[in-house]
Amino acid sequence: MDxxxxxxxxxxxxxTVIRMLADDVLGQQxxxxxxxxxxxxxxxxxxxxxxxxxxxxxxxVRGEVVGVIQLTFTPYLTYQGGWRATIEGxxxxxxxxxxxxxxxxxEWGIQRAKDRGCHLVQLTxxxxxxxxxxxxxxxxxxxxxxxMKLKL
Amino acid sequence: MDxxxxxxxxxxxxxTVIRMLADDVLGQQxxxxxxxxxxxxxxxxxxxxxxxxxxxxxxxVRGEVVGVIQLTFTPYLTYQGGWRATIEGxxxxxxxxxxxxxxxxxEWGIQRAKDRGCHLVQLTxxxxxxxxxxxxxxxxxxxxxxxMKLKL
Numbered sequence: 001m002d003x004x005x006x007x008x009x010x011x012x013x014x015x016t017v018i019r020m021l022a023d024d025v026l027g028q029q030x031x032x033x034x035x036x037x038x039x040x041x042x043x044x045x046x047x048x049x050x051x052x053x054x055x056x057x058x059x060x061v062r063g064e065v066v067g068v069i070q071l072t073f074t075p076y077l078t079y080q081g082g083w084r085a086t087i088e089g090x091x092x093x094x095x096x097x098x099x100x101x102x103x104x105x106x107e108w109g110i111q112r113a114k115d116r117g118c119h120l121v122q123l124t125x126x127x128x129x130x131x132x133x134x135x136x137x138x139x140x141x142x143x144x145x146x147x148m149k150l151k152l
Numbered sequence: 153m154d155x156x157x158x159x160x161x162x163x164x165x166x167x168t169v170i171r172m173l174a175d176d177v178l179g180q181q182x183x184x185x186x187x188x189x190x191x192x193x194x195x196x197x198x199x200x201x202x203x204x205x206x207x208x209x210x211x212x213v214r215g216e217v218v219g220v221i222q223l224t225f226t227p228y229l230t231y232q233g234g235w236r237a238t239i240e241g242x243x244x245x246x247x248x249x250x251x252x253x254x255x256x257x258x259e260w261g262i263q264r265a266k267d268r269g270c271h272l273v274q275l276t277x278x279x280x281x282x283x284x285x286x287x288x289x290x291x292x293x294x295x296x297x298x299x300m301k302l303k304l
Contacts, residue, residue, distance in 0.1 A: 017229065018229065021229060021230055027230070030230070030231055030232070031230070031231075031232060032232055038232065038233075040232045040233035041229060041232070041233045042233075043233055044227045044228065044229050044233025044234070044235075045229065045233075047227035047235075048227050048228075048229070051205065051227070053203065053205070054226065054227065056229070070228060070229070072224075072226050074206065074224050074238075074240075075196050075199035075200050075203070075206065076196065076200075076222060076240060076241055077169065077170065077173060077193060077196050077197065077200070077208070077222070077241055078173055078179070078182070078183070078240070078241050079182055079183075080182070080183060080184055080190065080192045080193065081190075081192035081193045081194075081195055081196025081197075082196070083196075083199075086226075086238075088226075088228060088230070089228055089229055089230050110302065110304070113304060114304055118304060119303065119304055120301055120302065120303055120304060121301070121302045121304065122276070122299070122300065122301050122302070123300050124274070124276065124297035124298065124299050124300065125297060125298050125300060126296060126297055127296060127297060127298060128296075133298055133300075136300050137300075139302070140302050141300035141301065141302045142300065142301055142302070143298040143299070143300050144278060144279060144280075144299070144300075144301050145276035145277060145278055145279060145298075145299025145300070145301060146276065146277050146279060146285055146295040146297075146298075146299055147274070147276050147295070147296070147297025147298055147299035147300075148274065148275050148276065148277060148285075148288050148289075148293035148294065148295050148296075148297070148299075149272055149273070149274050149293065149294055149296050149297060150262065150272065150273045150274070150291070150292050150293045150294070151271065151272055152262070152265060152266055152270060152271055152272060152273065
């Protein structure tokens, strides 16, 4: 595979990123990939882009976006005032599956969390995504917690 | 019980808050409640206090701090650019246990998340905290996800 490069997402990537989020068994039920893209996505992008504790990062092969990851850095009092990194919204392009891009995205996120001085990387994965649990365990994560959600 | 009031924590509350975090079966292994308080806690407090997407809130009875909760508000592209609230670091004073203060703290957090326009409230709870799972389920949360952690 050609070399994978990582960079912060720009607004020009948004169409490709939303297409990836919608091209997913759970995502297709909850996203709206339309032309033009609904304003809600541009507003969320701006909120992420202007927040120093949030980073939306794309992985590219030969200039083409093939993966996306969002990192949130949060200061907590617990663990002696430790910062945590939360990973969310990881997706890879369906045309490049099976090439280890997902693994490289998470490994990149773990390194970025170290660079930001975090003591922990965390994420939640839907219990319906049966493969994801093993995928994250192979990357060193432990399913030590229940991930609890309440829809408002 | 006297009326419970909620307000943003100030630096003057920090000693009481760290004492509560350390007075806990898991917290006592990982916190350092000392006089004077280690600088790491003041630095974390300032990072939380100055971040518009983080709120450290204390619950008080007759002016005395009896509970604490941290809320983090995060913009995501997923769910059509929806904001989520994450609850962390919930503790109540050991001298006022069994008075429903924990329930009121979480209910307050849920209302605050609604006020901030969030579509979801989420938290993770250590699988070793056996009572916590039932506590959160009674408050409407669903253990739909695995909460995965990787220590760095």
